[in-house]
Amino acid sequence: MPVVGTAGHVDHGKSTLIQALTGRDPDRWAEEKRRGLTIDLGFAWVELGGSMVGFVDVPGHERFIKNMLSGIEAVQAALFVVAADEGWMPQTEEHFAVLDLLEIDRCVVALTRVDLADNDTAELAELEVIERLEGTALEGSPVIQVAAPTGQGMGDLRDALVAMVAESEAPDFGRPRLWVDRAFAISGAGTVVTGTLVGGSLSVGDELIVWPRQHSVRVRSLQSHEAAVETLAPGNRAAANLVGVEVGDVPRGAMLGVGSQWLETDRLLVDMRTVRSLGKPLKDRGAYHFHVGSGSVPAHVRLLESDALDGTGAALISLSSGVPLAMGDRFILREVGRRAVVAGGRVLDPNPRKTGAALRQTLPKLRGVVAAPPAERATVLLKIREREDAVTLAAHTGGGGATAAGEATDPKALARMGAAGLELVAEYHARFPLRPGMPKAELATKLDVDVDQLDAIVGAGDGLVSVESSVAAAEFEGGWGPEQQKEWNLARSQLLASGLAVPRASQLALGTETFHALERRGDLISVSEDLVYLPEQVEEIVTGLARLDGEFTVADFRDAMHISRRQAIPLLEWLDRRGITARDGDVRSVRSSGETESDDAPLR
Numbered sequence: 001m002p003v004v005g006t007a008g009h010v011d012h013g014k015s016t017l018i019q020a021l022t023g024r025d026p027d028r029w030a031e032e033k034r035r036g037l038t039i040d041l042g043f044a045w046v047e048l049g050g051s052m053v054g055f056v057d058v059p060g061h062e063r064f065i066k067n068m069l070s071g072i073e074a075v076q077a078a079l080f081v082v083a084a085d086e087g088w089m090p091q092t093e094e095h096f097a098v099l100d101l102l103e104i105d106r107c108v109v110a111l112t113r114v115d116l117a118d119n120d121t122a123e124l125a126e127l128e129v130i131e132r133l134e135g136t137a138l139e140g141s142p143v144i145q146v147a148a149p150t151g152q153g154m155g156d157l158r159d160a161l162v163a164m165v166a167e168s169e170a171p172d173f174g175r176p177r178l179w180v181d182r183a184f185a186i187s188g189a190g191t192v193v194t195g196t197l198v199g200g201s202l203s204v205g206d207e208l209i210v211w212p213r214q215h216s217v218r219v220r221s222l223q224s225h226e227a228a229v230e231t232l233a234p235g236n237r238a239a240a241n242l243v244g245v246e247v248g249d250v251p252r253g254a255m256l257g258v259g260s261q262w263l264e265t266d267r268l269l270v271d272m273r274t275v276r277s278l279g280k281p282l283k284d285r286g287a288y289h290f291h292v293g294s295g296s297v298p299a300h301v302r303l304l305e306s307d308a309l310d311g312t313g314a315a316l317i318s319l320s321s322g323v324p325l326a327m328g329d330r331f332i333l334r335e336v337g338r339r340a341v342v343a344g345g346r347v348l349d350p351n352p353r354k355t356g357a358a359l360r361q362t363l364p365k366l367r368g369v370v371a372a373p374p375a376e377r378a379t380v381l382l383k384i385r386e387r388e389d390a391v392t393l394a395a396h397t398g399g400g401g402a403t404a405a406g407e408a409t410d411p412k413a414l415a416r417m418g419a420a421g422l423e424l425v426a427e428y429h430a431r432f433p434l435r436p437g438m439p440k441a442e443l444a445t446k447l448d449v450d451v452d453q454l455d456a457i458v459g460a461g462d463g464l465v466s467v468e469s470s471v472a473a474a475e476f477e478g479g480w481g482p483e484q485q486k487e488w489n490l491a492r493s494q495l496l497a498s499g500l501a502v503p504r505a506s507q508l509a510l511g512t513e514t515f516h517a518l519e520r521r522g523d524l525i526s527v528s529e530d531l532v533y534l535p536e537q538v539e540e541i542v543t544g545l546a547r548l549d550g551e552f553t554v555a556d557f558r559d560a561m562h563i564s565r566r567q568a569i570p571l572l573e574w575l576d577r578r579g580i581t582a583r584d585g586d587v588r589s590v591r592s593s594g595e596t597e598s599d600d601a602p603l604r
Contacts, residue, residue, distance in 0.1 A: 008081030049162035101344025170235025176200035179293030253295015264322030272345030281308035374400035386413035433479020437472030528570035
């Protein structure tokens with residue numbers, strides 16, 4: 001169901017026109033009826049051309065412009081109202097500016113109260129409207145002369161609305177979003193919120209989050225224009241009965257959405273355009289309100305391309321509190337001092353990481369895809385950020401990129417990190433030629449990535465390979481050479497010549513790197529910090545245990561192996577840890593089914 005927003009100067013006949021079209025009075029409050037003035041949002045609906053069309057009637061008085069903005073953002077089309085007997089007025093211009101800044105290009109202009117103007121006045125008013133729409137998003141909109149009380153032109157207006165809404169289809173990105181414009185309690189049912197659903201479908205039973213307070217809620221029931229529904233497509237007015245939240249926790253401006261699909265931000269990069277009636281340029285030092293969805297947030301603006309803005313330009317906007325935003329979201333900026341709409345535009349990057357000149361260099365790329373599908377946005381944003389958590393990338397681009405957990409990385413950035421990694425690994429090989437490679441944790445830290453990301457970097461090129469918990473250069477063959485072989489031959493001879501009563505490891509004259517290389521190769525087995533054996537010596541010890549009948553003491557083991565207490569105690573503790581022997585107080589026994597298990601990490 002298309003949703004049409006009204007706009008126009010106060011007392012130009014918006015509510016009267018809606019009542020004539022729908023048979024429903026959109027003014028809900030007694031004060032509105034008493035004063036004959038729309039103060040807050042009003043809602044009505046009617047079938048036009050076989051489709052139900054919803055209308056959001058907004059107040060036209062300048063004092064209620066904030067209420068007007070809270071109802072216009074989610075509409076797909078507009079019914080713009082200008083009175084023929086008064087013509088284009090101040091609030092006409094401000095309402096028109098909002099529609100233009102939000103890029104609402106489907107519009108029908110109703111030139112109302114033609115019964116109160118002569119033909120010449122009405123014709124001049126129509127020409128003025130056409131002229132003022134030139135060069136804007138609303139240019140070319142049909143202008144229909146009507147008089148609601150007499151019915152004049154109402155048939156033509158309905159025909160124009162039917163043609164307009166036939167082209168107004170809300171996209172479904174699978175990311176439902178409802179900005180709350182009303183919240184109230186119903187006895188026996190609880191909290192009900194209303195708004196225009198965009199971005200995706202909503203169903204009874206859906207689990208959602210309410211921002212900004214991030215309450216978890218469940219949809220108990222759904223209605224659209226007083227009719228109960230199980231599922232509602234985007235582009236429709238919705239009334240959702242929520243479980244898990246009080247009315248006070250969902251004020252106007254709150255947003256409902258799927259928790260994993262949206263992230264709050266309080267600093268964003270935007271592209272904006274000032275209104276044509278600005279008067280004096282917009283500057284950094286003003287106080288502003290940032291209007292998005294159905295709410296507004298105090299904001300600070302920092303211009304990026306000029307000291308003052310009168311036209312188009314980029315800015316960094318800092319918000320007083322977080323708002324769930326994505327690339328392409330439209331906004332309106334009101335200046336507090338002027339009490340008027342001064343600019344509007346789109347979010348280029350909801351969480352810019354770069355600063356200064358580097359940030360400004362991203363502008364052409366972001367401007368090129370801000371109105372593109374989410375997948376194209378994700379490609380460009382990933383190139384700018386180089387790497388990003390996949391869920392964050394999807395949230396910031398409105399669904400682009402992967403949605404699973406993990407990180408996404410731009411291929412060019414991946415190649416750059418691979419080159420940097422190869423350089424670091426080569427330096428590591430030069431310093432530690434006998435080690436299999438640089439530990440993954442150390443390399444990941446130096447590249448400022450996590451280990452999963454490091455695996456992607458290694459797998460993306462042919463220069464690096466994973467070697468268990470290390471990373472090596474693909475062509476690395478190790479640094480074992482004649483000098484290390486000479487050390488090893490001498491140490492092995494020392495160990496063999498000593499029987500099982502081996503010397504201290506520190507007495508073997510092995511370099512630290514040579515020693516660790518021999519451990520990794522399995523040529524040396526570390527029993528304790530300063531005690532090592534050859535594999536065949538360990539086999540001899542295990543075999544020799546068979547000579548010990550039943551329970552035995554440290555002294556029995558020492559004598560059977562012809563070793564000293566210095567060797568016996570660490571050896572028995574090592575055998576205990578591997579389940580070859582079992583200790584019970586001061587005695588041990590050989591396990592009948594003991595098998596040698598993998599050793600602890602080397603203790604040297």
